Amino acid sequence: MISQLFVLSQRGDNIVFRDYRRDVHKASAETFFRKVKFWNDDGEEDAPPVFNVDGVNYFHVKVAGLLFVATNRVNVSPSLVLELLQRIARLIKDYLGVLNEDSLRKNFVLVYELLDEVIDFGYAQTTSTELLKSYIFNEPIMIDSAVMPPLGAASIFVKGNKRMPSTVITKSVVANEPGGRKREEIFVDVIEKISVTFNSSGYILTSEIDGTIQMKSYLTGNPEIRLALNEDLSIGRSDYASSTAVILDDCNFHESVHLDSFDTDRTLSLVPPEGEFPVMNYRMTQPFKPPFRINALLEETGPLKAEVIIKVCADFNPSINANTVLVQMPVPKFTNRVNFELDRESVGNTTDFKEANKRLEWSIKKVVGGAEHTLRAKLTFSQELLGNIMKEAGPVSMTFDIPMYHASRLQVKYLQIAKKSKAHNPYRWVRYVTQANSYVARL
């Protein structure tokens, strides 16, 4: 049961505020924002997604720089409220095409329409993009997506792959295309987030892949879809699986998915609801080849000097590029100056020393498969280090996106759409991307 639901901008302004039960005071948004902003004195810790102030429970999720907040006074399932908030954010995105402060401000009446139908007197009703269509009458006002910074996981496709029409991610489920006709298309994205921890000698301590097969359908007439995955896919730890097989620890599926033939031929069949939704989430701890190898070296070169050498090797096919690669490393706190040295051929590299939080940042726009990049940094300290320098610095962490790469080797073998007629041939897009979740090398 939810009492109020509101969306706040990053500055704490109310963009949408809906009071369902009127048992929480009106100034709750202000109370909430102050609490989140000043969670503890030094501001180092984030406020947890759920907390209680004076008997009022505040739930929030951050999506696209906006805070989606629910309040109530009773004991409910936190998971339910947070899932619901997340779902509402996704619904709004489905309807507005783009979710950000600007689009929300321009379309707040439509958002109120949605909120009225999604929740009644605090009880969740329907969150189906499709069902809600018949209750929503406002036309979304599209914002110029070209000037807006791209958001969310899907945005990487715009940067990464020229073949993709860039409008797709910002297309509303209700708005009509210029030209009056809607384009029939369906997107299947395999998004994998990888976490790897290397120890100081480059050996992998832990590794995990969290994957999602995400679907966004703009098909009319609700045709049935069959999605075939690798045949050698197995779920759960089995002892006799071959070394080449893809073994998932566990997975879960969207409601609409039928698993009748999944056990025999690894095929999912579903009638996709409109809008964006995860078809399947999976988790894998089976060892896999990490896309990057990181070598980091830290050496004291004098009483007030040290040198850092970071080498990054792209261990994947040269036809693939990694984008927006960022390497970071905390350095000892007495560091007051850093001189960087890069390879000659490194174009598009930038380096920075963040004095405030004593961190090196090295960003590489594009890393071609097979390439190797090295950074040398000379550190100067304001004071002599007393302890072990290795304990004062590191670890090296890395973030990146690699389009058309799937670390788990899980694949969509084919995507079949039940045809209504011969002329009916919707566009099908199957895309892969691997992102770093926590990619860390220790010193």
Add this chain to the structure above:
Amino acid sequence: MAPPPAHPQRSPSPSQPSGKSEVTDLRSQLRQLAGSRAPGADDAKRDLFKKVISNMTIGIDVSSLFGEMVMCSATSDIVLKKMCYLYVGNYAKVNPDLALLTINFLQRDCKDDDPMIRGLALRSLCSLRVANLVEYLVGPLGSGLKDNNSYVRTVAVIGVVKLYHISASTCLDADFPATLKHLMLNDPDTQVVANCLSALQEIWTLESTSSEEAAKERETLVSKPVIYYLLNRIKEFSEWAQCLVLELVAKYIPSDNSEIFDIMNLLEDRLQHANGAVVLATSKVFLHLTLSMADVHQQVYERIKAPLLTQVSAGSPEQSYAVLSHLHLLVMRAPYIFSSDYKHFYCQYNEPSYVKKLKLEMLTAVANESNTYDIVTELCEYAANVDIPIARESIRAVGKIALQQYDVNAIVDRLLQFLEMEKDYVTCEALTNTKLESSSMQVLVKDLLRKYPQWSQDCIAVVGNISSKNVQEPKAKAALIWMLGEYSQDMPDAPYVLESLVENWDEEHSAEVRLHLLTAVMKCFFKRAPETQKALGAALAAGLADFHQDVHDRALFYYRLLQYKVSVAESVVNPPKQAVSVFADSQSSEIKDRIFDEFNSLSVIYQKPSYMFTDKEHRGTLEFSDELANLSINAEAGDSAVPAQRVEANDNDLLLSITEKEEGRDAASNGSAYSAPSYDGASATSAASQSLADLAFSSTSGSGQAPASSFAIDDLLGLDFSVGAAATPSPPPLSLNPKAVLDPGTFQQKWRQLPLSLSEDFSLSPQGVAALATSNALLRHMQSHSIHCIASGGQSPNFKFFFFAQKAESASIYLVELLINSSSAKSQIKIKADDQSTSQAFSTLFQSALSKFGTA
């Protein structure tokens, strides 16, 4: 400081017109458009309405436009209508007179041909929340519930709850709950069914505080037919409604094991749902159903582990936090089941600290012989973390693992490494930990001694710098000084280091450190008197002159002790130490069980049971007839009880009852960890007494005598019913004041002050035991005998009540503590009285009243 509030009217900026003039502006424009039928008028209205609602959102009061808005609302444009409904819903409450204006068009819309308009209008009508308009609600609601369109019905069902909140009597008089119950069991649309369930739960929960009948109705929701009806359709429900149904199923008590397995098989695939809320709700069902089957219960842990881990890694950080908190609870309850999954609880560098903290606790809990090395290695990496609070927690975790005494040597090595790290917080934590270590390792004296040379060297190294800035944290310094005192016999420099510390007495700002210093010097003195004598004298002198009260007092105390007898002083200051095996858990097992009962709720996130963070009137349907189980001061007993007081009283009560509770549990558990007791609050006593309760309910209605069949059952269960229907003692001539008042604070004070005047054990009638299952029944019963309940608590089978009564026409108060064990039907009363001479008479009165409980 605080962020600027989002209320432009408070801080009008030059660029933004102040709210007031804008509202006037809007009003004149609305007036112009009100009657206009010109083409394009609707578009203009839309823009205006948008402006009004935008102002409403940011907090500007636009209620003064009510009349104009209503005038403009005569339109067929549905977008306009919706905006108008939104506006009206927001302001009707502050404009009850004007709200009447809207009734007309809303009522008309409720009869529109378009079901959507009907639904919207009905929803708005019910959202007006104006008490004097309820008469207009009943008709449209009644027809809405019968509407042939499911959308209108879903709206109408929620409308009934809204009506209940405006005027409960109107809602009940129209017999809406009965209609909802019928709809719930017959409607083809699952959203209607789900809404009926929500509505009935809310209405009956609120009603049950005053009506026995509502409480019974609420119980029927968890009856077999309803549960099976809902379960059979579970896949048709929306995911949110599935959560609702699953939450209800978790309260259901199946009659036998095969039923349990049927339900679990049916719900098995819900664990593969992408929605974390569904997975958690299903987990709750599984966990609660299997409480009485220890081995299956353990299998459930294994079964839900993987889906929960998947939920943690999928989804947003917020969602995964909610799931991780539940996993944390499970890990804490059964660490051994998760000991091979420890790598899942490793922290990632970019995780928020609230996630890291949970993970550190989980790592600590799952540590065992085989994984301690890996875990401690990992934790040591975090100690170098730039995130200082987490680094601290990590070292603390290492210390806690060390206390579990796996692979101690390795851990001590690690802790000593921390001392070299020259980070203030690290040193502090490490020192505190080493202190814990050393006290814990008395058992392992050999190890300790072997470690000594190196250890003392390290300490001396740090002490050498103590006047410099290296150890500044008072806690670290205190720990260090503690060690100097404790192990002065093994550290050659100890007396001299202490002496130099004493010399700098005035520079030491922390009273805690000075206290430790006093004690350390004393300890050192008993071990190495000649070397320390001087320092001791100086320390005592400085202590006596200290402005801090505690320091002064302790110095004086030591001084007097020494004056009295040195050997006594030694036995006080330097007693033989006992090894610290495990530190006392911060939470009692009772609280932990309560939190587990409230699985899949905020209790798990906050790590406290719901009565600690919700007001009584807001305890929702989750707690479901939990009043008895919740230790709560009875509302009617003390109106003056402020919340803080209440909590305090609860805590005390809790403390009081823990020991008895533990005893009861041990007796009841008979080897299996999760046997019958503590199922789900009072509504669900153990299966046995529940079925007994059912029997008793059906058989005792009307007559005070239970039929023979129920006696047979009682007999089987070994209940002593001899007192039951037997002659009850006739009430003695002591009359009580039926309107006695006592506030909880006074009660507690009196309870502490008064001596125990009477304590008696007796048996309870089986009917009485059965009636206990109904929440508050006992309280109401006793109240009818002028004995008032001030606090109640406990969990089946052990219940505890505090009552008070006042002698008629006298200020003399009686206080009673009543303990009931429902499985043995034994009870005990302790009476304290202002007037001790009448306590026997009162006891008889009390027992006679109690013996009638359940038979009426």
